[in-house]
Amino acid sequence: MDRYIINGGNKLNGIVRVDGAKNAILPILASVALTDKQVILHDCPQLSDVNDMLSILKSMGCKIKREGHTIILDPSGINEWRIPDYYVKKIRSSIVILGAVLGRMGKSGITYPGGCEIGQRPIDLHLKGLRKLGVEIDDSYGYLNCTVDTLRGADIHLDYPSVGATENIMLAASKAKGTTVIRNAAKEPEIVDLQDFINAMGGRIGGAGTDTVVIEGVKAFKPVEYRVIPDRIATGTFMVAAAITGGDVFIDNVIESHVQSIIYKLRETGCGVLLQDNGIRVKSIPELKAIDHTKTLPYPGFPSDMQAPLMAMLTRCNGTSIVTENIFENRYKHVPELKKMGANIRVESNTAIIQGVDMLMGARMEATDLRGGAALVIAALDAQGASEIGNINHIDRGYEGLECKLKGLGAKIERIKG
Incomplete structure (x- = not known):
């Protein structure tokens, strides 16, 4: 090495x-799986974690073109709902793609995520929130098989203001029927950036940066060009x-x-x-x-x-x-x-x-x-x-x-x- x-x-x-924020670009890239319209992202840092998230999207059928710090994505061909274990074990932020894939296809399969060994980072809050939206989750043998017929808005209270759980719920709820309210939500600037990106695509989210985030589900998104914080x-x-x-x-x-x-x-x-x-x-x-x-x-x-x-x-x-x-x-x-x-x-x-x-x-x-x-x-x-x-x-x-x-x-x- x-x-x-x-x-x-x-x-x-x-x-x-x-450069653009690592902790902002990763959930934004995950949210690309929600849409079938072109996404152009500026000020994208050239990092190994970003490359791994792009590889996940590519494995799912997304077409990707990189020009320096600009990434052009065509997600219209995404049709794979299983996330490759290799990348998930390398990058913890990959778990937030779960909510996006569920929002698009109603099912997803993913292993437990990896990343730096800096302590326990359980994903129970992610799963609890998704279940409130109607997702059925089988977590046998260290693998998550998730299915849902129709995502439905819910009132969700997080026991801890988890950044990842807040992001995952925001992504899934963006395509749910009705209104979702996340209470005790994380307030990080990256949460606000995710809200602003989804709204730029035509989403309807408010309250990011406070402890209460409100998401109105939408049926479809529009093309977007966006600069990362x-x-x-x-x-x-x-x-x-x-x-x-x-x-x-x-x-x-x-x-x-x-x-x-x-x-x-x-x-x-x-x-x-x-x-x-x-x-x-x-x-x-x-x-x-x-x-x-x-x-x-x-x-x-x-x-x-x-x-x-x-x-x-x-x-x-x-x-x-x-x-x-x-x-x-x-x-x-x-x-x-x-x-x-x-x-x-x-x-x-x-x-x-x-x-x-x-x-x-x-x-x-x-x-x-x-x-x-x-x-x-x-x-x-x-x-x-x-x-x-x-x-x-x-x-x-x-x-x-x-x-x-x-x-x-x-x-x-x-x-x-x-």
Whole structure:
């Protein structure tokens, strides 16, 4: 597998543009299965997860043409309701295609999804919501066989504001008869983007971004051309990378309201964060201050996806910082790798106590998941000496050409083919 060689110690300076959001494009691509009309998507990141979702659509009969960051899809030929196990086991977000396929064909077969091993991510809320819409589900032997004669609107209360469950129900309910109400829905910006995309196709959804989403089912959709929102997690990753290296970076293509919780955390360290047209400038200071306590929470709280990148920065902040992971129980796999660099981190249950150190030293490390891998890159950018990071295929799942973007900011980073 490919690996990174990073020689740390260079301040990041310059301009970097953020691509479309991974966590927005995946459910949008899944929703393409709802329609038989042409879909044109702009600002689509070139990521392995996106390629896998496109492969799923292609296996179902969708015709796909890619031109740089634009994808042109012709879903008129979709006629396969079974989702290939190979891709489903690679990409967890594939589960949301279940609702779309049910909305189109009234049946679907899919195995339990895979993805990064960051903890249990049960899909019981997905299945409970679909059953409320009238779907019959046989989940014997780790495989989901789903059928429905007629999807019917329902009043659904989620026990937890699950992003995936909210998306899956939205997709299926878009073709259901009557009105569906999702209560305690996830509020993430990606939910709003999915609503806006479906509405651009002729759907009737309201309330995304609040805890109550209302879906009026429609019979058919129209052709659509749409631009995906920028990636707030990639934005946050470049923000903390600029901060830890003492850099001065302008991050272009940013929706400021989507990254407010990250902005607040960086300002707590004393780092300068300036809001400018369509972007954010991060100007670091010589000595960053520790952050008292960061707790990951559903949006608009601090995102779990930013926990590991933030922790990498905190290893170099003056004083003691505390981080509590409330979303995933197994999301500290990056901690032993950061310790190889000299980081002072102690984990107690779901809380990490980080004592800032004067210097990190280059080390040989392995990325164990997407965001943990990004954290290792961030730490290596500031470390003295050379670092080697293996298994960077994890990083490729969520960051397009990360090494190229960092090189453009002055980092010494090379991708070595495995």
